Amino acid sequence: MQIHNVNTRGFASDNYSGVHPEILQAIVDANEGHQSAYGSDAYTERLQEVVREHFGPRAEAFPVFNGTGANVIALQSTLPRWGAVIAASTAHIHVDEAGAPERVGGMKLLVVDTPDGKLTPELVDREAWGWGDEHRAQPLTVSITQSTELGTLYTPDEIRALADHAHERGMLLHLDGARLPNAAVALGVPFAEFTTDAGVDILSLGGTKNGAMGAEAVVVLSDRVPDGMKYLRKLNMQLASKMRFISAQLIALYGTDLWQRNATHSNAMAARLRAALADVPGVEFTQEPRANGVFAVLPEGVADRVREHFFFYDWDEAIREVRWMCSFDTTEEDIDSFAKLVRDAATA
CATH class of the missing domain: 3.90.1150.10 (Aspartate Aminotransferase, domain 1)
Structure with a gap:
């Protein structure tokens, strides 16, 4: 039964769109028979192969329900309890997640104003200080968004400069990739060129804004990220019992063109x-x-x-x-x- 006007159109958000027919079909195809729960299924296993094809042999994907959940547990995985995250003042984690990174994730956000939504090493240094000072939350992760909340893009070289700058100071680099496909298409380069190869340690991989029903993933890219993601995912209520239906969507999206x-x-x-x-x-x-x-x-x-x-x-x-x-x-x-x-x- 259809209860909405199918002719209604808008430009509010790419979340307002429906589900791409190929992804709907992938969900239907995954619905036959029984598969193991909590990620021990053939679809989540195949998703690991797809992710490694895009991001390299070290990459490991952890499917989750939504982007806020992906960002929270990705950032949590990079920090001790006293850690802080440096981000642009326009970052989704700062203005659009209802305080979840701080209230649920238990971290401090240190934000920097930037007119184009992009951080630079110089802007990072406005908040990258105070290590060893027990009175200050310790800046240990830098978070950027690609494409940014203002629709701008980081080049691979810009991300590499940020990653090198962060790593030299003992910090990790997280990338919020809710619209990662849009950035890759605009730049005309593979995902790995501005993520893994550029030094990104962990990313939130989007699906919902690009045609999925509700599918995101945290992708660990480097061994600088401490182990524990699977525990954080459960702790933060982002572990799907019937994970095959999330993984099937991401396979349909990223396992094809x-x-x-x-x-x-x-x-x-x-x-x-x-x-x-x-x-x-x-x-x-x-x-x-x-x-x-x-x-x-x-x-x-x-x-x-x-x-x-x-x-x-x-x-x-x-x-x-x-x-x-x-x-x-x-x-x-x-x-x-x-x-x-x-x-x-x-x-x-």
């Missing part, structure tokens, strides 16, 4: 939207879209008029900045209709 097809499409739709509004009076773009997000400042009242037809979020209400996210199922017709509404509202 589906991740690439979906990300290529959503990135292209964001570029199309940016181009369609480039000459609209009063519309100013705050970031150059590289992935599947567009950030724009609109004239007074335009956002509310357009939201009568397409939903999206305000990003910074003080300057009338909004965020528009494109998904694997965003169509050219969606873009063109939306752009026309923005143009008409801005020029009325």
Whole structure:
């Protein structure tokens, strides 16, 4: 029974989209017969092979339910109880996870302002100090996001510089990869080039924003990460009993070229939207879209008029900045209709 209007479209989040048909089929295919619980199944075993194909022979995947859970246990695994994490002030772990890293994970977040959502070694050093001072939480992990919350990208060289800087100071590097496929497509390089090969120690691998029903994973990339992930996953209520259904989704996404097809499409739709509004009076773009997000400042009242037809979020209400996210199922017709509404509202 369908209880929603299937013609409703929006640009609020790539989480608003449905599930890709190939992933739905993968869930159906995994549903036959019995398989061992808690990850001792054929699908989770196959997922390990898929992850190693992308990230190298050391990589080990731990499927979880959601991105916040992935980030919390990934960061927990890198820290003692007195540890702290350095992150951008726009980082999801700081502004969008309801304090879970600090309240559930038990860590201190040390955030740094950055206009483009990206950390640099120099910005890290604003908080990378005080080791040995019993009055200060010890900075022991740096966390970055790829692509960032502002839609910007780190190059492999930029990540390598951060990793080297962190490791020289006894810190580890975590990467929040909720939109990792969008970054890889935009950069035109394999995952390993800006993760494992660049010195990332552990990452949160996204699936839900790229067409999965609900599937993420923590991927351990280096032996600098202490053992204990399987215990942390259970402790944090992220251990799925019927894990094959999470693993099957990630296999369908990353064990084929589906991740690439979906990300290529959503990135292209964001570029199309940016181009369609480039000459609209009063519309100013705050970031150059590289992935599947567009950030724009609109004239007074335009956002509310357009939201009568397409939903999206305000990003910074003080300057009338909004965020528009494109998904694997965003169509050219969606873009063109939306752009026309923005143009008409801005020029009325």
